[in-house]
């Protein structure tokens with residue numbers, strides 16, 4: 001069982017490395033490949049020069065104790081100082097230079113990989129279906145991407161800039177010891193390194209499991225915090241700050257626990273590594289000391305062995321750290337690659353052509369649809385919106401009205417039947433061309449946290465300032481914008497919260513006017529507005545929909561009186577259809593909805609009048625008392 005887990009993990013690590021490879025060695029970027037080649041050369045040179053340092057120490061020591069016969073051209077007294085200057089200064093400086101060159105050359109390669117993967121993930125996120133985005137929580141998602149991108153940087157730094165040089169250094173050290181002092185030294189050093197690495201890997205695996213738990217609770221706490229802040233107003237409406245804080249704190253408590261265990265386990269790891277290396281080093285040094293006493297080693301050899309081992313301990317220390325970092329980064333990147341592996345639910349067919357709109361007739365033909373297999377939402381809907389006409393869909397809440405607009409946009413595919421525009425099944429054309437042909441004024445307009453101009457221009461990014469202003473005027477929001485101190489440069493706040501519902505809706509209408517699509521979809525565009533605003537918006541909408549095929553989804557029946565056809569949806573089926581007057585005569589569902597809304601409007605009207613009369617009464621009474 002445990003073995004299976006290990007092999008599955010190493011399998012996924014290999015898969016992650018294989019996934020990363022094209023970003024480190026990009027096929028279409030010869031310049032980056034050249035950089036990698038130069039960086040590798042400097043990496044090797046830096047290590048070659050580093051292994052000279054123990055030799056300089058050895059020669060300096062032997063010269064000091066008189067065991068080294070200097071060459072004719074160097075006076076005896078100068079040998080030790082020259083060697084020490086070489087060891088402490090020259091080699092270090094040259095090595096530092098090579099390392100910096102290597103890092104500088106490689107920086108572009110690493111950053112290019114980070115950017116490419118970040119870009120690919122972002123594009124992929126936009127391709128994924130609405131279902132994915134509704135089910136996935138944005139806070140958690142952004143954390144996964146953020147950590148994944150950071151993970152790539154770590155992998156680039158540590159595998160290429162540290163692991164490779166360290167392996168090279170081990171190899172060089174082993175060769176030197178073998179040739180100079182014999183296999184027994186190599187055997188002890190190799191055993192120490194093996195034990196050290198084995199222990200580090202095992203302990204790190206244990207720590208990574210704790211680290212995963214820490215990540216999960218971090219993601220959970222973050223998701224909760226973001227969700228809570230996005231629902232700021234709802235929290236206040238229900239006075240639930242305390243409950244929200246407690247919920248957040250519960251996740252943070254899990255994080256606290258896991259984070260504490262991470263640190264304790266680090267202590268154990270460092271301690272174990274210290275013991276293993278200490279024992280190995282003591283054994284080798286004792287052997288060298290024994291050889292010095294027998295005269296088979298010089299004191300310089302003793303210093304050499306010590307210097308070599310100390311030098312080796314630096315990358316060894318690193319190995320533990322690097323392994324932990326690489327595994328950690330792998331975990332983070334794996335999660336990001338898992339996201340990249342999520343298949344798109346709605347895709348373009350092979351060789352799909354662009355939608356050719358002639359006059360924009362929309363047909364729903366026996367459409368069946370369900371979000372979850374066991375709960376059908378639309379059960380055989382057929383209707384047609386003739387070119388340039390307006391059809392309204394009404395019906396009780398939850399009847400499936402907004403679902404119709406999501407299907408027309410192809411956020412989901414129908415399970416049976418078809419949707420056609422000018423005779424072309426929308427599954428046979430590219431999504432890009434389909435969405436370019438439809439304008440949408442959604443139920444709930446959410447704006448980008450940018451200026452009003454940016455949000456209006458979103459309908460057609462190439463629009464000029466005059467065109468933006470013209471669209472805003474047509475949408476009846478131009479005067480409002482002009483009166484703002486910063487005009488079109490006013491920032492609208494997160495999700496457009498600094499604008500009222502009516503203002504946001506008019507911005508949405510303005511951007512649709514700029515888009516100028518042949519087919520228009522108005523999803524409950526006039527909900528939650530006062531009568532005056534509703535009339536203004538209705539006027540703007542009438543203007544936009546003139547001559548365009550328009551599908552209106554509405555609750556306020558007053559807005560659909562003039563529709564060419566009204567479809568009454570109930571329980572996923574069309575219960576009635578016809579023009580307003582016909583439906584009233586039929587005295588069915590539509591007529592009863594109409595009566596109920598009229599009564600509600602009349603009651604509202606009465607209440608408003610009563611308030612006005614009361615206010616007038618107060619004024620009259622005040623006047624009388626003044627007289």
Ligand SMILES: Nc1ncnc2c1ncn2[C@@H]1O[C@H](COP(=O)(O)OP(=O)(O)OP(=O)(O)O)[C@@H](O)[C@H]1O
Nearest residue numbers: 131134371372377396397398399400401402403404
């Ligand atoms: N993503 C989803 N996953 C599962 N069920 C969903 C999803 N979206 C909507 N539903 C369900 O589908 C049904 C129809 O939803 P839809 O939004 O189309 O209704 P509607 O008629 O527009 O309602 P309203 O007038 O209240 O906006 C509802 O019962 C809703 O709970």
